[in-house]
Amino acid sequence: MLKPKALSEVLAQVTNGGIQSTVLLTRDGALLAYSGFEAKDAKIIAAMASSIFAAHQRVRQTPASTLPQNMVGSGDLNMILLDAEEGKMAIASVATQLVCMVAKTSVQLGMLKAKMDALSSYLQEPLRQVSQSNN
Amino acid sequence: MTLPQLFAHIDGIEAVLVLDKDGTPILKLPTAEAVDQLDLQTIIPSAQTLQDQSQRTNLKKLKTVVTYWSARQIITYNVPPLVFIIAADTNVNTGALLNLYNDFQAITAENLSNKA
Numbered sequence: 290m291l292k293p294k295a296l297s298e299v300l301a302q303v304t305n306g307g308i309q310s311t312v313l314l315t316r317d318g319a320l321l322a323y324s325g326f327e328a329k330d331a332k333i334i335a336a337m338a339s340s341i342f343a344a345h346q347r348v349r350q351t352p353a354s355t356l357p358q359n360m361v362g363s364g365d366l367n368m369i370l371l372d373a374e375e376g377k378m379a380i381a382s383v384a385t386q387l388v389c390m391v392a393k394t395s396v397q398l399g400m401l402k403a404k405m406d407a408l409s410s411y412l413q414e415p416l417r418q419v420s421q422s423n424n
Numbered sequence: 425m426t427l428p429q430l431f432a433h434i435d436g437i438e439a440v441l442v443l444d445k446d447g448t449p450i451l452k453l454p455t456a457e458a459v460d461q462l463d464l465q466t467i468i469p470s471a472q473t474l475q476d477q478s479q480r481t482n483l484k485k486l487k488t489v490v491t492y493w494s495a496r497q498i499i500t501y502n503v504p505p506l507v508f509i510i511a512a513d514t515n516v517n518t519g520a521l522l523n524l525y526n527d528f529q530a531i532t533a534e535n536l537s538n539k540a
Contacts, residue, residue: 364494
C-alpha cells in the first residue's frame with residue numbers, strides 16, 4: 290500500500306540544493322505525489338514529463354519487438370536529462386511509474402543524475418510491489 | 425577544427441548524425457552505413473518534439489538532451505541551425521560528451537561567419 294504522506298516526504302528529501310520540484314507520476318501523466326511547486330504546476334510537469342518520455346518510447350518502441358539488438362531503440366529507456374536555457378529536467382523510469390525532477394540552471398547535471406539515481410533505487414522496490422499487486 | 429578531430433579523444437562513440445534545421449541529415453560519421461545500421465534517424469521526430477515541449481514549459485530553449493538506454497547513451501545537441509546527435513556506449517564519459525556542446529557552438533559559429 291502506498292502512503293501519500295510518506296511518498297511526499299521522500300520526494301521532499303531530494304528537493305533541495307537547487308532542485309525546485311520532484312514529481313512522481315504514472316506513465317499516463319497522472320500525478321501520484323509531488324514536492325516543491327504547487328499542485329497546479331506539478332500537474333503540468335507530470336503531463337510534460339509523461340509526454341517527453343512517451344515521445345522517446347513511441348519512436349523506438351513501435352518496432353521494439355522486431356528491432357535488432359544493435360539498433361538505437363533496443364533495450365529499455367532508463368533516464369532522460371534535459372539541459373535548457375532556464376532550467377534542467379530529469380525523468381527516470383521507476384518500476385511502472387516515472388519520477389521527474391526540475392532544477393535550476395545552477396545545478397550540475399551530474400548532481401541531478403546522482404539524486405535521481407538515489408531516489409529511483411529507493412523507490413524501485415516499493416513501487417514494484419505496488420505494481421505487482423495491481424496486476 | 426574538424427569533427428573527427430573533436431571525437432578523437434573520446435573512445436566509444438558509435439555514430440554521429442548532423443541534421444539541419446528541417447531535420448534533414450547533412451552528415452553521418454564515421455560512415456553513412458554505420459549511422460543507418462543504428463537507425464539513428466528514428467531520433468529525429470523526438471528531438472523536434474522535445475524542442476516544442478521545452479518551449480512550452482519555463483525551460484525555454486533546449487540545449488542538450490541525454491537519454492540513457494540499457495545498451496547505450498544518446499545525446500542530442502541543439503545548436504541552431506544544426507542538431508547534432510551522438511550515440512555512444514554506456515561506459516563513455518558523459519561529461520566529455522556534454523562538453524562537446526561548446527565545440528559544436530564554435531564550429532557552427534565559424535561555419536556561419538565563413539559563409540557571411
